[in-house]
Amino acid sequence: xSEITPSQTVxxxxxxxxxxxxxxxxxxxxxxxxxxxxxxNLVTPDASGTxxxxxxxxxxxxxxxxxxxxxxxxxADAQGRYAAARDTRALPNSQxxxxxxxxxxxxxxxxxxxxxxxxVPGPGGKDQAPHIVVAIFSRGMLRQVYTRLxxxxxxxxxxxxxxxxxxxxRRGTLIAHKEAGDPPVYRFNVHMQGDNETVFFEV
Amino acid sequence: xxxxxPTKSLESFPKHLTPNYKSTLKRSPTKPLMIIPHTLxxxxxxxxGHNAVQEGDNDLTKQHAGEPLGERIIVHGxxxxxxxxxxxxxxxxxxxxxxxxxxxxxxxxHPAPLDPNFTxxxxxxxxxxxxxxFITVKPGAYPWGNHHNAWRPNHIHFxxxxxxxxxxxxxxxxxxxDYLFPYDPIFNSVTDEKARNRMVASFxxxxxxxxxxxxxxxxxxxxGREATPLDNDDHH
Numbered sequence: 001x002s003e004i005t006p007s008q009t010v011x012x013x014x015x016x017x018x019x020x021x022x023x024x025x026x027x028x029x030x031x032x033x034x035x036x037x038x039x040x041n042l043v044t045p046d047a048s049g050t051x052x053x054x055x056x057x058x059x060x061x062x063x064x065x066x067x068x069x070x071x072x073x074x075x076a077d078a079q080g081r082y083a084a085a086r087d088t089r090a091l092p093n094s095q096x097x098x099x100x101x102x103x104x105x106x107x108x109x110x111x112x113x114x115x116x117x118x119x120v121p122g123p124g125g126k127d128q129a130p131h132i133v134v135a136i137f138s139r140g141m142l143r144q145v146y147t148r149l150x151x152x153x154x155x156x157x158x159x160x161x162x163x164x165x166x167x168x169x170r171r172g173t174l175i176a177h178k179e180a181g182d183p184p185v186y187r188f189n190v191h192m193q194g195d196n197e198t199v200f201f202e203v
Numbered sequence: 204x205x206x207x208x209p210t211k212s213l214e215s216f217p218k219h220l221t222p223n224y225k226s227t228l229k230r231s232p233t234k235p236l237m238i239i240p241h242t243l244x245x246x247x248x249x250x251x252g253h254n255a256v257q258e259g260d261n262d263l264t265k266q267h268a269g270e271p272l273g274e275r276i277i278v279h280g281x282x283x284x285x286x287x288x289x290x291x292x293x294x295x296x297x298x299x300x301x302x303x304x305x306x307x308x309x310x311x312x313h314p315a316p317l318d319p320n321f322t323x324x325x326x327x328x329x330x331x332x333x334x335x336x337f338i339t340v341k342p343g344a345y346p347w348g349n350h351h352n353a354w355r356p357n358h359i360h361f362x363x364x365x366x367x368x369x370x371x372x373x374x375x376x377x378x379x380x381d382y383l384f385p386y387d388p389i390f391n392s393v394t395d396e397k398a399r400n401r402m403v404a405s406f407x408x409x410x411x412x413x414x415x416x417x418x419x420x421x422x423x424x425x426x427g428r429e430a431t432p433l434d435n436d437d438h439h
Contacts, residue, residue, distance in 0.1 A: 123240045
């Protein structure tokens with residue numbers, strides 16, 4: 001058995017390597033000369049389902065936006081299937097990878113264009129409410145933090161096995177709130193510390 | 204292949220709050236992390252084929268009109284799981300400062316020259332043996348604002364994907380014998396000496412190419428062990 005390689009911070013200077021093309025699509029001039037390997041737009045031509053936009057800001061202890069974060073999301077397709085070998089169910093949206101990456105811009109904002117995920121099986125074969133796994137990296141984070149994004153307009157949240165492990169008064173930190181827009185916008189703000197500290201998971 | 208991801212393995216990771224690294228003070232969770240069962244959402248992860256990278260993406264010395272200045276080096280190794288099995292088809296990305304210790308990132312404005320022939324970013328996909336290889340130049344040490352006269356040791360940033368989203372790793376590779384190690388709070392955020400040394404590459408004379416480039420070997424071990432019949436997806 002081997003011991004794992006320790007994590008280290010992504011640091012403040014990752015953007016030219018990991019998110020080189022545009023900062024969040026907000027800064028058309030903010031390009032570096034390298035290519036994106038992972039986009040903040042997950043939508044593929046064959047992806048069925050409801051197109052949505054996710055926006056949010058990551059805040060530090062002083063409620064100041066963090067402008068050098070990298071956010072990664074991992075999600076199922078609209079039918080609740082992951083584009084991964086372990087998920088052996090058929091994939092109707094064969095091009096949909098379910099993985100996205102966004103830097104935060106100067107105002108601390110990140111954005112993803114994607115599809116609303118379907119329900120994924122959970123413990124004991126019981127469906128989980130639609131959710132997206134979120135990993136956050138930045139200067140001052142020696143390892144990524146993991147959280148989950150749930151949707152404010154899903155009544156099945158009340159029965160979600162993971163959400164129900166979270167103390168009721170903190171569940172709200174995991175809910176993205178729907179705003180008007182075409183496509184619909186869900187706002188998901190993350191607080192690293194403070195009264196509204198987001199629930200982070202030890203996975 | 205069924206893998207489990209024991210959280211015990213994470214004990215060699217740095218603590219979120221590491222006060223000597225000042226940026227952690229306002230950016231680390233203060234409430235205990237919640238342990239949740241691993242569901243399909245945690246046990247799956249993005250898959251990359253060889254079409255994710257282009258020929259030459261792993262050679263940082265050939266991205267511009269001329270060659271970058273600095274010591275040309277080969278950085279190579281295997282991506283493995285905790286049972287030492289190769290992790291194949293894994294996306295490995297790296298980024299680094301140039302030989303003078305300057306990043307092309309627009310926030311790095313310290314007075315060291317940029318190299319017009321060096322961006323400092325690369326990517327590759329591991330082969331069936333979990334093997335990866337990069338050609339680059341050795342990055343320089345550089346100053347940072349953490350404390351008076353703070354300098355980062357020479358290092359290369361790595362971003363690696365494994366079999367699942369919980370094996371996702373961002374780390375830094377250091378060079379053997381660096382005199383800045385004792386002074387660097389980021390390196391020392393890993394408090395166990397053996398674990399720290401797992402972030403240090405070995406000088407690799409055998410794979411050094413005469414008259415051309417020094418080689419350094421850096422194996423990366425990601426979370427994930429073979430499941431035993433007693434394990435299931437709902438373990439904690």
